[in-house]
Amino acid sequence: MKKLWIYVIAAILVVALATAGAIYYLNDNSYVAKVGDEKITNTEYKFFLGLIKYQLMNQLYITDWSSKVGNQTAEEMAKEYALEMAREHKIELMQAKKNNVKLDKEEEKSLKASFDNIIAQTGSRVEAENTIKEQFGISWSEYKSIMRDVELANKFKATEVGKFNPTDDEAKAYYDENKDNYDKATVKHILISILDDSGNKLPEDEQKKAEEKAKDILEKVKKGEDFAALVKEYSDDTASVDDGGEYTFTKGMMVKEFEDWSFDEKRKAGDTDIVKTEYGYHIMLFVKREMVPFDDVKNSIIGILKEESYSDLMESWKQDSEFSIVKNEGEYNSIKID
Known part of the structure; x- marks a missing residue:
């Protein structure tokens, strides 16, 4: 029963990160924050905020954004997580470009097919635009530009994650320490x-x-x-x-x-x-x-350990002044959840 499941913010973040990736839209002069010299544009931020809003509404059943979650409102919480997600993905995109990561023809083709699929599912290009506008508050063309960079950043992340090689002993230690799972x-x-x-x-x-x-x-x-x-x-x-x-x-x-x-x-x-x-x-x-026997979950644990190593790498990037974040307070505060 879906309503029985307890969803935590960490789980929401995992789903959102896997879905969203990094974004970078050049034609928006307004911005919510800067990561180093790069802007998190208003459009980019709306994308992440729309994603978080959708997750919270459908998994935690939050509809009153003035309601308290701990010592802050649901809106404040959602905005903070959206900003942090946008920062991490901006870092990934910056790193992808620094490492000359590019989408190949097949990846471009797959991306186009995903856009065509949205149009097919919604029934028309106009309905696709309306759907994206309703969920994220951005246009269809903005969404396509964002999602192209999503794929670029995801490709970079996959390469970095693939560099980590946890041992069987490390996987077994994780299993023993997390037996409740x-x-x-x-x-x-x-x-x-x-x-x-x-x-x-x-x-x-x-x-x-x-x-x-x-x-x-x-x-x-x-x-x-x-x-x-x-x-x-x-x-x-x-x-x-x-x-x-x-x-x-x-x-x-x-x-x-x-x-x-x-x-x-x-x-x-x-x-x-x-x-x-x-x-x-x-x-x-x-x-x-x-x-569940260790051998049945060893491969999935190795995947978890790789993701943890990547998270540690991300945290080290955040400590670098190249990726420090400065909010544009006026723009940030002006954005509300409807």
């Missing part, structure tokens, strides 16, 4: 929601009815009725219906109550109960818990 639980559940279609809590009497309904379903489960059939008949978690209500996950991926029940050390196959979360009442059925 490889401790997986598999459970099935039936959700009886206590939220309305707008995501608001139902009245207390309706929530009480949901609880009683969950208790009735639990009795059916205990009597041996087919769980998958009960999922199809009753569950409000439409995302998992076709899988019989089943999820496999590691710690930190689900809401606390759901996770605590699943990872209880006394939990055994066949255990069933009702767990209440902010989403409603979950009729739970425990399937199994297992450690």
Whole structure:
């Protein structure tokens, strides 16, 4: 169930960085900040801010940008992350140009195909323009220019990441230090929601009815009725219906109550109960818990270690005065999230 997953800002950044890459648009005289001698233009910044806004709305369900996240507003947080992302990608683009990294004909062809695909998906060039304008607040031509440099910076990054060669011993050490990431639980559940279609809590009497309904379903489960059939008949978690209500996950991926029940050390196959979360009442059925063997994840860990090494390299670049950042406070402060 998508709404059960807890997304953190770090995860958002990983997705955004992989998607966005670096940008550099020359025909915009306004700028939000300078990285060394290079400008982060208003257009570039809007691109990153639009990306962050989309991520937060769809993964953390933030719609009120004046709401507090820690000691700052959601808008302040989004703007800070957008600026940091823009800085890192400006550095990548500067490094790419310094190292004479260029797109070859096949990469240019692939990029053009991606633009054609957006037009095909939206239905027309006009609709593509409208979609980009709505999400990022920039024009279609600006978007194309930005995305070309995205590919350029991504190519540079891939080359740098490929220079790192973690050993098997380093990968094993990472595995041993992060075993929670490889401790997986598999459970099935039936959700009886206590939220309305707008995501608001139902009245207390309706929530009480949901609880009683969950208790009735639990009795059916205990009597041996087919769980998958009960999922199809009753569950409000439409995302998992076709899988019989089943999820496999590691710690930190689900809401606390759901996770605590699943990872209880006394939990055994066949255990069933009702767990209440902010989403409603979950009729739970425990399937199994297992450690993923090191050999099964060694290659993915090596990839993680390469990315960590690249992050360290990025941090070293940030310490170089060539890539220091200076905000254009007036322009930065004038940009708001609608």
